[in-house]
Amino acid sequence: MVYSLTDKDKEGLNRALKGKGLRPTKQRTSVYEVILRKKDHPTADEVLVRVRRELPTISLATVYNCLETLVECGLVRQVNFDRAPTRFCPNLTPHAHFKCSRTGEIFDLPMDPNTVEHLKTILPKGFLAENFDLSFVGSTNLSQ
Amino acid sequence: MVYSLTDKDKEGLNRALKGKGLRPTKQRTSVYEVILRKKDHPTADEVLVRVRRELPTISLATVYNCLETLVECGLVRQVNFDRAPTRFCPNLTPHAHFKCSRTGEIFDLPMDPNTVEHLKTILPKGFLAENFDLSFVGSTNLSQ
């Protein structure tokens, strides 16, 4: 094994899975590992490539299954942009996403609790949000 | 013609298209008409069905072309939810979307300018947003 989860992350995964009555199989562990290791926003295809370095025979269907499980457990989030495949994100802190239309790069933008609270004020009575996805598209000028 | 655009909407369409050097063909007009008429959030497939009542031979590819053009002209917006086909929205006022996970229904949630300004404060220096997409998923209890 080239990579491996920290004890803390491993434990977090085990606890979250157990909470749903699910098992920490090597596929799930490996997918989680890959998602945590490089904190970018891979598509399912990209996850497949990375996981295959550890588990050369894993299929795309299993990667989808594992990612779906991780999302259900609240360990991974899905990120959507217009007409683009789903991307997956291990950052569980409140944040938005920004895609640079020039480079395609995706950035996490942290949101303070105050902003999150402010956001929720737009929910009318009777609307209970389980989660939200806030994505910006624009251009970056990071040269300064 | 059963339906038709108001003069105001027609003019808005013409002006927006002309601004991009494009022509108001009957397909574009009809797609726009359908999108404006029923203010829900149809997928491209649903738009096809509706437009075919007017233009029975129009193809899905043309519907995609027209929708893309309308998006580029700023007359229609795309709405994304996890693992779901793109939906299209004619509401150009600042708002978010809420999808009820029970019924699948999608609601527009208006955002006041103050909230929009607040949102933009999370953009770091050098990040210029052209647009954003804010989507909530949760449950509604509209029985009260």
Place this chain on the structure above:
DNA sequence: TTTATAATTAGAATAATTCTATTTACATTT
């Protein structure tokens, strides 16, 4: 250890979107 269940697998199936090559419509120039 048997048994029951959950998970994985490959590959097929489906759904969503884009591409291609041809035809048609439009606007402009003659």
Place this chain on the structure above:
DNA sequence: AAATGTAAATAGAATTATTCTAATTATAAA
């Protein structure tokens, strides 16, 4: 008004993204 050039529409194929299916394997519990 006819010819010309370009934009748009078209059908259908191709591609991409995702889900489903049925068979096999792994795991946990009895």
